[in-house]
Structures are given as structure tokens and as C-alpha cells.
Amino acid sequence: MTRPAGQLGDPSPDVLQGAAAAFGLLASTMRLHIVWILSQGDCDVTGLAERVGATLPAVSQHLAKLKLAGLVHSRREGRRQVYLVDDPALVTVVRVMVDQHGGPYEQRQVRPPDGRSGQVGRVVPAGGVREFGA
Template structure:
């Protein structure tokens, strides 16, 4: 699910706080329909959850382990060996 660059970016943003679809689309540089499709797949996979806030659905990463893994992936891609180090208890 995180092999798609857009989904990885979306999970990275959502790991830092709740977002509605429009705000998330703006932050990741995607269209609202495309972001909505990606969110549906992430939600089905159990990587994000949503709740209704008025007329909007608000999304957030559902599992702190997923947020940690995404942080490690981003750090690795940025070449930061300290942040990319394995987390204790999660293997490797």
C-alpha cells in the first residue's frame, strides 16, 4: 500500500495530524478525487481511519507503528542514518 509515492506522502502528512480530504490534497499536491481514492484504499487496508466532523471526513493514521515505519522510510530516503535506524522491538 505504501509503494505508491502519493500514498506514502499522504500517510506521512496524516501521521502529523488529522486532515480533511481537501487540506490533504493541497498538502500533497494531488486532486481531491485522486486523494479520496487513495484514502479509500488506505482505510480498507487499516492504515488510516476517519471520523465525521460536520460535513467533512477527517483522516488520521490509525496505528503509531505505521507512523514510525513511514518516518523511517522518509528518513532513509532523505539519507538520515540516525532516524532510519530500526525501532527496538520491531525487528531488524
């Protein structure tokens, strides 16, 4: 059986296992948020904790897992440990997945267009369609 032109061969089981493990780590909302933040630039654990709305120990534990897997790296700047993602492919994967699910979200709530009181809309995707619950 011949392959069509341009088709790649199958990855080895070890490569697939490594990729599945990386996706497994990114299946955590907080870890995905951390990688999203780091895809925009370097940040220390305090800044990450503020942005994801978590405690320093919780963010540190997630960073340790991401670092152990090689998805996140760090460097020392004086007394601070600064974290970064230096893999353009990982940044691309994370950005594509976030974009596929509505892109970055504004941090505000909106009211329905008819102004009904007592009903607050969901968070609005930047440039996206507003959805309202009953």
C-alpha cells in the first residue's frame, strides 16, 4: 500500500506517549491558563498567582509539574524566579486551542440587549457573540 504524496509516517509509541502526557498536563484549566500567560511573556510566580486567581503554593505546584515535563522553563533574576515558555510550537498549540474556543475573554459581564434587570449575561469573548441565560 502506498501513501499519498506529502503524508507523514506514524509517530513512534514513545512520541505519542510524550505528546499525550503534555496534553494531559494542559488539560488542567489552571495549567493551561499559566501557559497562556507565559506565551505572552515572562512572569514570576506572584504575577501568575494574581492573574490566575490562585495561591502562591498552588501556582508553584502547577509550575513544578510543567517544568518537570519541559513545557515551562525558569531563570533567576536576582531573588526572583521568572518563568517562561520558550517553545514556539507549544505557544502555537495553546493559542490555536484557545482561539478555537472563543479566544481571549474580556473580564466583564454584560446585560441582555433588551436591558432586562436581574439577568446578567455571560463573560463576552473579545469580538464575539454575547450569550444570555434564562
